[in-house]
Amino acid sequence: MFPVFAKLPSSSADGKAASPLLSPGTALTLCFVLSLAAVIAHSASVLLFLSLADGVFLYLCRINRHSLWRAGKIFLWQSTLVTGLYLLRFGVAAGLGPGLLISWKLVLAFTPGLALAQGIPQNGIEKAMARILPQRMAFALSMSIKFLPLLTREIRAVYEAQVLRGARILPRDLWRWRNWSDFFHSLIAPSVVQAMLLAENIAQAARSREFGRYPRRTIWPG
Amino acid sequence: MTPILSLRGYSYAWPGAPSWTLREVDLEVNPGECHCLMGGTGSGKSTLALAVKGLLPAGRQGGNLLLNRAGGEDSVAVGLVMQNPETQLLAETVGAEVAFGLENLCRPPQEMTQRVTQALATAGLNLPLDHPTSRLSMGQKYRLLIAAHLVLGPALLIFDEPGGQLDSPGLRCLSALIAELKEKGLAVLLCDHRSQELAGVIDRFWQLTEAGGLAAGAMPLEPAPPLPGALPPLPLSRKSLVEVTNLEVDADDGAPAWAGISFTLQEGERAVLCADNGAGKTTLLRCLAGFIAPRRGSVKIFGDSPKPEKLRGKLGFLVQNPLRQLFETTVFDEVSFVLRRTGAANATLSARVERILQLCDIAHLARSSPHQLSYGQKHLVALAAVLVAEPRLLLLDDPFAGLDGRYLSRVSQLLVNLNEEKGTTLLWTTHDRGSFPSWVHRRMTIEGRSLVSSFC
Numbered sequence: 146m147f148p149v150f151a152k153l154p155s156s157s158a159d160g161k162a163a164s165p166l167l168s169p170g171t172a173l174t175l176c177f178v179l180s181l182a183a184v185i186a187h188s189a190s191v192l193l194f195l196s197l198a199d200g201v202f203l204y205l206c207r208i209n210r211h212s213l214w215r216a217g218k219i220f221l222w223q224s225t226l227v228t229g230l231y232l233l234r235f236g237v238a239a240g241l242g243p244g245l246l247i248s249w250k251l252v253l254a255f256t257p258g259l260a261l262a263q264g265i266p267q268n269g270i271e272k273a274m275a276r277i278l279p280q281r282m283a284f285a286l287s288m289s290i291k292f293l294p295l296l297t298r299e300i301r302a303v304y305e306a307q308v309l310r311g312a313r314i315l316p317r318d319l320w321r322w323r324n325w326s327d328f329f330h331s332l333i334a335p336s337v338v339q340a341m342l343l344a345e346n347i348a349q350a351a352r353s354r355e356f357g358r359y360p361r362r363t364i365w366p367g
Numbered sequence: 368m369t370p371i372l373s374l375r376g377y378s379y380a381w382p383g384a385p386s387w388t389l390r391e392v393d394l395e396v397n398p399g400e401c402h403c404l405m406g407g408t409g410s411g412k413s414t415l416a417l418a419v420k421g422l423l424p425a426g427r428q429g430g431n432l433l434l435n436r437a438g439g440e441d442s443v444a445v446g447l448v449m450q451n452p453e454t455q456l457l458a459e460t461v462g463a464e465v466a467f468g469l470e471n472l473c474r475p476p477q478e479m480t481q482r483v484t485q486a487l488a489t490a491g492l493n494l495p496l497d498h499p500t501s502r503l504s505m506g507q508k509y510r511l512l513i514a515a516h517l518v519l520g521p522a523l524l525i526f527d528e529p530g531g532q533l534d535s536p537g538l539r540c541l542s543a544l545i546a547e548l549k550e551k552g553l554a555v556l557l558c559d560h561r562s563q564e565l566a567g568v569i570d571r572f573w574q575l576t577e578a579g580g581l582a583a584g585a586m587p588l589e590p591a592p593p594l595p596g597a598l599p600p601l602p603l604s605r606k607s608l609v610e611v612t613n614l615e616v617d618a619d620d621g622a623p624a625w626a627g628i629s630f631t632l633q634e635g636e637r638a639v640l641c642a643d644n645g646a647g648k649t650t651l652l653r654c655l656a657g658f659i660a661p662r663r664g665s666v667k668i669f670g671d672s673p674k675p676e677k678l679r680g681k682l683g684f685l686v687q688n689p690l691r692q693l694f695e696t697t698v699f700d701e702v703s704f705v706l707r708r709t710g711a712a713n714a715t716l717s718a719r720v721e722r723i724l725q726l727c728d729i730a731h732l733a734r735s736s737p738h739q740l741s742y743g744q745k746h747l748v749a750l751a752a753v754l755v756a757e758p759r760l761l762l763l764d765d766p767f768a769g770l771d772g773r774y775l776s777r778v779s780q781l782l783v784n785l786n787e788e789k790g791t792t793l794l795w796t797t798h799d800r801g802s803f804p805s806w807v808h809r810r811m812t813i814e815g816r817s818l819v820s821s822f823c
Contacts, residue, residue, distance in 0.1 A: 235779050267459050288457065295453060299691065306692040308675045309684045310752065311708025315676055331704070335694045343454060350455035352422055353447045354468035354515060365458075365466035366476040367496050 166205045169269030170276070175202055176257040183253035192249050199256045206264025216259050222316065224248035229320070242341055263288045272364060280362055288347055300336045309330045369435050370395040370737035371523045371554040372419060372445075376430035378579070379418055384426070388414045389563055396523065401545055401555040401568050405584050408771045409742040411556035414448075415575070416527045419556070420447040421758035427484055427545035436522045443606030444514030446524045450531055452508040461487070461503075461807075462496030462617070464511055468519045487511075491544060505644035505798075507536040513544065523554040524603055530559045534643060534799045560771045607631045608760055608792045609655065613664035616654050623647020627664065628680040629811065629817040630811065634759070641797050642813040648796040649687065652762045655794075657683055668760065680709040683758035686767040689749035690742075698724070698740075698748050699733040705756045723755045726781060743774040750778060754785055763795040 165172065177196060186192055203213070224245075231244025261270065271287035278286070308315060312331040313324035351357070374394040374624050380387045382639035386395060388411045397666045398400050404412050417423045418432060424718040433787060434444045449455055458464040462665045474482075483496065492510045494503075503511060515523060529541055545555050557565060566586050581773040612782035616623065624646040632638055642648050654666060657673030666673055670683065686692065693703040706716045717793045732740060737748045746767060753761070761782070767775055785791050797802065811820045 173501075195567050205822075223815050230397065250438040268463050291459075292454075293459075296702070302686045303691050304559045305653065305656065305675070306604075306684055306689070309656060309679060309682055310705045311679045312704075313708065319618050335691055339691050344450075346451065346454040347457070348788070349417075349422060350449060351457060351467075353449065353472040354444060355422060356467075358471055362470045363465045363469055363476055363479075364481055366437070367460065367466070367480070 151272045159280055164263070165207045165264045165266075167265070169265050170275040172206060172261055172274045173270060176261040179257040180254050183257075185252050186250065186253075189246070190248070192253060195253050196249075197264075199253055199260075203260050203264075204258055208260055208262040208264050212259075212263045216256075220255075223251060228253065228321075237286045237358070262293060267291045280360070284351070284356070288351075292343060292347060296340055299339045299343065300332075303339065305337050371398040371435050372383075372556070373433040374430070375783075376435075376731050377418070377432050378427075378429035379414060381414075383428045384422055389418070389429075389575075389580045389581075392579075392581045392816060394573065395580060398522070398552045398554050399549050400570045401549055401557065401567045402522060402561055402571045402573060403559065403565070404573050404575060405560050406771075407560065407743070409732075410575040410577065411579055412560075412575060413527050416447055416449075416525045416556070418557050419523070419525060420445050421449070426709075427666070429599075434523075439543075440639070441472060442520035443468075443472075446519060446656045447519035448509070448512050448526050448529070450517060450528045452505065452532060453513055455512055456508060456784045458498065459493050459499060459501070461492070461498045461500060461511060464500055465518050467516045468515060472519070473538045473672070475789060481693060482518050483514075484633045486514040487582040489517055489700050490514035491540070505532060506540065508701040509537065509541070510534060512679060520560070521553070523556060524548065525556045525558065527558045529557070530799075531562075532644070532798075535564055537679045541565065542568050553627060569630045570798045606634055608636075608669060609653075610667040611664070614651075614654065614664075614666060615663040616659050617662050624816060625751050625813050626816045629664075630818055630820055632760075632792055632809075634792055635786065635816045636809065637786055637795075638809040638811060639797060639807045640641055640818075641799070641810040642786040644798045646813050648798075649764050652684070652764050652794070652796065655762060656682060680705060680756045681755040681759050683756060683761040685750060685753050685761070685763045687764050687766060691713055692749060692752070693737045693745060697734055698729065698737050698751075701748055702752045704752065709756065712717045713804070714763075719755055719757075726784070727751045727780070730776065743770060746774060746778070747769060750781065754781065757785075757789050758791060758804045760787075760792045761794070763793065765796050765798055779806060782806075 163294060167175070179195065183195055184190070186195060227248045228241070228244035231240035231247070234240060235243070265285050267290060270290065271283050274283035274286055306316065307327075310331075312327045313321070314328045314332050318324045319328060372395065374392050376395075377389060378387050378390045381387045392415065394402070404415060406412050414423065419434075426816045437445045449659045450801060456464055457467055462480075462483055465486055468480045469482060480496070487494070492507060492514055492594050494507075500508070500511065509529070513524075526541075530538060533541060544564070545552050548555060551567065555568075557569065559565070563586075569586070572584035572586055574582050576582055606678045609630075611631070613627050614629070615626045624642065628651075638649070640648060650659065654661060655668060657668075657675045657678060668678065671677070673682075693701055695704060702723060703716055703720045706719060711719070721730065721733075724733055727750065729744060729747050729751065732744065732748075737745060740748065749766075763782075767778055770778070782793055782795075786793055793807075795807070809820060810821050811818055813819070
């Protein structure tokens with residue numbers, strides 16, 4: 146395990162998440178800068194530096210080991226898929242290096258967002274975003290982050306039900322191109338519908354408590 | 368007495384819909400009264416609730432809907448607690464959640480703490496204001512949502528399908544809370560088809576008809592047992608299909624309420640597992656289907672460790688809210704999907720699909736889009752899509768919460784028939800201890816951290 150991860154909290158004694166060591170505004174800024182840097186970086190040395198910076202950022206956001214382990218599994222799957230596609234398209238000699246580099250960049254681009262979503266309180270993110278964005282947009286963005294785990298669970302339930310209905314969408318199935326139609330047809334399409342339904346339900350819940358009555362909102366002092 | 372809510376010949380049709388969902392509805396609700404709107408699944412109860420709250424999109428409307436009190440600067444006329452707490456909790460702490468409406472009304476922050484504390488006390492939720500909402504039980508989440516609406520001082524509070532989320536003890540707590548609210552002069556409108564537990568506080572029952580009209584209703588009787596005939600004895604000589612030994616798992620979304628559980632299910636057995644929401648029912652079924660590996664102990668399905676790719680066609684899994692698994696353009700394609708993927712011949716495929724559609728009484732919908740059917744019909748399509756494979760083991764993860772008695776009886780009948788004809792083993796989970804089906808051989812509950820099993 147990476148040394149800094151060994152000190153990451155699993156959870157505090159009272160069952161609540163450990164408090165982050167960064168203010169929401171600082172975390173939001175760092176998240177944006179680190180993700181952008183990962184997208185525009187080209188050399189392995191810069192990516193190595195960004196990896197260290199991401200490690201420190203994860204620590205400061207106090208991400209627990211369980212969240213990190215889950216994200217690690219997703220990143221591993223994503224990297225295997227991306228590198229595999231490069232190998233298929235360009236062959237081992239020409240595809241391995243670029244494939245690994247792109248996978249690394251993707252991991253570094255998404256890691257700060259993960260740290261922000263998991264480590265920083267959602268109302269803090271909303272307050273920080275409301276300083277630079279219209280309040281409605283800040284609310285919509287913070288809700289997108291908050292409900293990401295619920296949407297993930299919804300998609301997982303659809304995935305598992307479809308696998309048992311015979312859909313060829315297990316990781317090993319997707320090595321065959323003809324199975325990708327099942328992936329889009331039986332998983333992506335209903336998942337998009339679920340995402341839209343979820344968004345509609347959340348919007349309705351917010352409007353039922355007068356969200357949108359006035360252009361600005363006051364802030365709970367707690 | 369001036370009514371809080373008055374509907375006179377009110378009609379509504381959703382945008383683009385050819386027919387009225389609500390037709391010429393007349394209703395008056397006075398302060399301190401509790402009215403219950405009953406009606407089958409998809410009859411328009413939620414539409415009426417949204418109409419009263421003013422959340423319906425602009426469709427065709429007729430008649431009048433009058434609220435005696437308009438929302439003021441610091442209050443609202445109507446509060447609406449909708450069905451699913453998971454999508455209504457918008458903040459991370461109890462205090463912030465209740466204060467959300469006050470923030471939207473632009474109330475000064477120094478006023479908020481007192482109003483939030485008072486609303487929480489009225490709703491009977493005594494928790495610190497910084498308590499995370501993610502750590503609440505389903506009953507506590509429901510109370511929190513009630514507080515989040517009470518804080519806005521409504522004159523009328525609407526509950527949309529509380530029975531779909533709360534178990535019997537939860538509904539009894541809600542009943543006591545409604546009695547208190549009525550004493551304070553608040554009017555309450557319940558939209559639920561399962562209202563026995565709340566009957567003591569209901570002043571008037573109304574029935575939404577299939578045509579969208581509203582007629583005087585009566586307290587529903589206890590649902591009749593759906594099983595025709597007596598329960599056949601379970602032969603002891605049959606082999607075990609499911610063997611769970613000292614099972615413990617680590618779930619992605621939190622540790623389950625149980626640990627070290629053991630049980631077996633014999634071929635042809637019908638079992639029900641009842642536990643509160645969040646107790647780990649879904650986790651257990653996912654583990655049986657091979658999607659979660661045990662941390663300790665073992666699971667054997669058909670004598671082997673479960674692997675999803677090996678269970679295709681042999682194990683049927685109907686998830687919570689099975690409507691989300693529908694994706695094809697016709698009912699026939701939806702139902703035949705599993706047969707096409709398991710390599711059934713065309714002649715066999717058509718015959719089996721047509722037979723299951725007939726059994727489910729949806730053969731006339733074979734060429735319809737599953738997405739344009741009613742709520743209950745969609746459930747039947749989802750069930751048919753699983754049953755058509757004639758699985759040897761069928762796992763049902765509380766899939767029919769919110770369905771009315773008519774559809775529940777039909778579903779129960781189908782499952783019993785499948786079990787008797789094909790010997791399919793059934794494991795049904797539910798959050799509602801009051802709705803143990805009468806046709807099961809075995810009832811299981813989670814007490815403490817253990818699984819308690821009793822044969823019927």
